[in-house]
Amino acid sequence: MFWFKEDGIAGIEMVVVFAIVGILTFTVIPYYTSLTNHAHDAKVKAMYSMINASIIVAAVDSVTVGRNKRIPEPSQLSLKKTATWFDSKNWSDNRSGKWTYLPTGAIIVYNKINQDDFSLEIIYKE
Numbered sequence: 001m002f003w004f005k006e007d008g009i010a011g012i013e014m015v016v017v018f019a020i021v022g023i024l025t026f027t028v029i030p031y032y033t034s035l036t037n038h039a040h041d042a043k044v045k046a047m048y049s050m051i052n053a054s055i056i057v058a059a060v061d062s063v064t065v066g067r068n069k070r071i072p073e074p075s076q077l078s079l080k081k082t083a084t085w086f087d088s089k090n091w092s093d094n095r096s097g098k099w100t101y102l103p104t105g106a107i108i109v110y111n112k113i114n115q116d117d118f119s120l121e122i123i124y125k126e
Contacts (some may be wrong), residue, residue, distance in 0.1 A: 044106045052120050071118045
């Protein structure tokens with residue numbers, strides 16, 4: 001035996017629900033953004049490692065065929081040949097020794113210093 005009948009939810013209950021959802025949203029969004037940034041950074045570093053390894057392999061291959069150690073020219077490197085997991089829609093490969101990761105604008109720059117040496121660096125745009 002109840003003295004009253006509920007016909008729906010009260011306004012205060014809606015305010016409490018919206019407050020809880022708002023608090024959860026404002027705590028989860030920065031965490032998700034941080035995870036996304038870490039994932040992009042990891043992808044750039046993985047590609048950096050793949051390019052570095054492919055340059056070293058190319059130099060070693062030149063030694064095994066009887067020539068002197070030869071560092072490849074920037075135009076001889078292609079991400080499609082370097083990384084089998086290469087995602088062409090997220091990377092620009094202009095075959096000039098610069099690869100740009102489009103989601104973040106990070107650039108991997110390859111410079112051939114001389115026949116025996118090279119440099120490889122990651123540049124993050126602010």
